[in-house]
Amino acid sequence: MEPKAYILGAGVSGLVTGWKLLERGWSVKIFEREPFYGGMARTWRWGDFLLDVGPHIYHTPDSQLVEFWEKEFGDLFVKRDFWCKNVKGANFDAYYDYPLSYESIAGYPAELRRKIFAELEHLNPEEKAKARNYKEYVIALVGPTLQKMFCEDYPKKLWGLRTEEMTASWAPKRIELRQKITPFYHGQWNAVGKLGTGCVYDRIYQKITSLGGEVRLGEGVRELEHHNGTVGRLLLDRGEPVPVNPRDIIVSTIPISVLSRMLGVPCTLAFRGVTSVYLAFRREYVLPEGIDWLYYDSPELFFHRLSEQKKFSAVCAVPGKTCLTAEIAYSRSDSIDQMAPEELIRTVLEQVCRTGLVRKEEFIDGTVNRQPAVYPLLHKDYQHELAQAQNRLGEFSQLYSIGTTGEFNYADSQILFLKAFDLVDILTGQYSELSQVKRKQYVAALNTTVSLNGKIIGGDHRPYMIAEAGLNHNGSLELALQLVDRAVEAGCDAIKFQTYKSSSRISGKIKKVRYAETTLGEQETLLEMFQRLEISYEDHKHLFDYARRCGIEIFSTPFDCESVDLLESLGVNFYKIASFDLCNIPLLRYVASTKKPMILSTGMSTLGQIEEALDAIRGEGGGNVILLHCISAYPAAPEDMNLNAIKTLKESFRVPVGLSDHTLGIQVSLIALSLGANAIERHFTLSRAMEGPDHILSSEPEEMRELVHSAHIISRILGDGVKKIEPCEYETINAQRKSLYARVDIHQGEVITLDMVAIKGPGGGLQPRYLDVIVGRMAKRAIKADYPITWDDI
Secondary structure (H helix, E strand, O other), rough: OEEEEEEEEHHHHHHHHHHHHHHOOEEEEEOOOOOOOOOHEEEEOOOOOOEOOOOOOOEEEEEEHHHHHHHHHHEEEEEEOOEEEEEEEOOOOOEEEOOOOOHHHHOOHHHHHHHHHHHHHHHHHHHHOOOOHHHHHHHHHHHHHHHHHHOOOOHHHOOOOOOOOOHHHHHHOOOOOEEOOOOOOOEEEEEEEEOOOOOOHHHHHHHHHHHEEEEOOOOEEEEEEEEEOOOEEEEOOOOOOEOOOOOOOEEOOOOOOHHEEEEEEEOOOOEEEEEEEEEEEOOOOOOOOOOOEEEOOOOOOOOOOEEEEEHHHOOOOOOOOOOEEEEEEEOOHHHHHOHHHHHHHHHHHHHHHHHEEEEEEEEEEEEEEEEEEEOOOOOOOOHHHHHHHHHHHHHHEEEEOOOOHHHHOOOHHHHHHHHHHHHHHHHOOOOHHHHHHOOOOOOOOOOOOEEEEOOOEOOOOOOOEEEEEEEOOOOOOOOHHHHHHHHHHHOOOOEEEOOOOHHEOOOOOOOOHHOOOOOOOOOOOOOHHHHHHHHHHHHHHHHHHHHHHHEEEEEEEEOOOOHHHHHHHOOOOEEOOOOHHOOHHHHHHHHHHOOOOOOEEEOOOOOHHHHHHHHHHOOOOOOOOEEEOOOOOEEEEEEEEOOHHHHHHHHHHOOOEEEEEOOOOOOOHHHHHHHOOEEEEEEEEOOOOOOOOHHHHOOOOHHHHHHHOOOOOHHHHOOOOOOOOOOOHHHHHHHHHOHHHHHHHEEEOEEHHHHHHEEEEEEOOOOOOHHHHOOEEEEOOEEOOOOOOOHHHH
């Protein structure tokens, strides 16, 4: 039977996903409430002008995506460099080059220039690690003067919050100070559409219809009729309901808040919108020569950015006329949202004239477009609410969410394309992790109790409490030492860190590594984050020595064999293996060969996969293993935790079983203890307000102290006791699960040797269990270095 997909929303993610599914032989229907497709990336005609929502640039450093775009849309692009400036001054006549560069700063007034350079010279990396909010983090990056000039009023204008109210996680991961004044997308492929951004999606729409797909414009889905976690019908705004088979897939690109309401899931997640005011003038150009857009942070002006469509592509431009786009960030029901279009046009026209760019008598006409859901509002506790909503939505096995509003994660076109490609691979790919699940029929018998440096774990012995410092040191030895101190004060039995070589932990070429906006360093890729947080051997030694002097057990999670050797040199007493490496049989065997106890997390795994891992450990003589039930979502929602699986693991393997807790708060850990958990591993931080991937889901010292003193029972947390891969883990499986990669370029016909193969994330290739199978085989075709190895390659 032909697989079917129903896609909610005909924006970038919906169109690309639908197109690629059709090419794989699927039946696809796309439902869009608006009478047009393209979403934020659409182009439409207004009188003499083609309009975009804003200056949408196609840009990417990804060579594969460049090749794809050139092949499919090369004739639609205008490729060139793009330039912009920040505008300041009482009369809006002070122009500052952006991105920042030493060359441009050298042109600032002497006193200002000296002050900035002095601050840059005396930056303390430790301050970045300790930052509790957006403002503190940016000051640590570039100093107080540049922060005040460029990262104070503009973020407030865009997000509607003071920078002190914004968490450090909102802040750009680095602010690039270039040596020279360069174009905005320097070092990347970049282009615009000849006929506006939307011409690319016009072509995709044509491809969809030519392949037999349907795009039903003006037919929004108002409700998903469901029973027991299965959607049975799509109820439309108009027209007959659409029946849905339990085997059909639903891909939602609509806002997660809207989807939640359709399914009766409580959700107050919100977005900032963008109102674009278009002003037509009787002149050739408005913006200064050589400038494509301007940023304004002044609270006296509604708009934060001005751009001019004619600057990007003059293919359909009208001589003697031009059109400005003034973008204004707004929230529902604020003064901008409630202002009538005519008043908004009149006010913005007056403000544009105040900038000195144009005269009022040159004005021809204006129009307004509103996009209500553009920027996810990342308020202080949004992660908890997002996890709750995703958990409830994850109960619907047919349902996948993708896109900026669907995932509650802002992304430009290049990232939306890549995520759509990867979702299609998940749904259709024979090499996806989900297709490699296999269960054996026997159980490996191991020790029912385990001694961790003299403390007995299992049976009726006291639960072992582990403070998971992980990456919460933010790359700072000083913070790491403070974490040790606080763990001792909290009464923890042990503190754990992570030991890895970033080049071995994750590939820098594909999957989620590419899902970051790298133009100005506003986001980090996973690879960049791991590089920043990697601990040196010297710091490891200092840390281990200090913890032992403090009287607390210290150990670590190694992610490669070299890291195991490092930990062995430090005399570690036992090891932790992360869920991502449960399938990494070669690493499990290497650690087991030390004959030291192992704590094994079991996220993203079935009983069969856990059984296989235990058998590999036992085969190397490792009889002392503690399993940790774990849900690999960050943060995980309590309702996802399925804590009865702790009992299942105990009954299945007869080993001590505990919990690795990634939820917010300590409720779940307390209930796990009431169910007989033998150990609790919980993320530990000095402050949840710090920047970093795990702080928000960690316990602060006082909460860690309270962990063993109070308990609350929540019936929904108990679960059904079946150990399974949870829906919320699918993206993590695709992004970080280990598989086999080419360590070097492997030529067609070349015999594959062990030193040609690397084991790293993300998934996409063969699992590490097949390492012995492929070594000695001949490469059927060339395999580039750092790319996954599949059965088709050998």
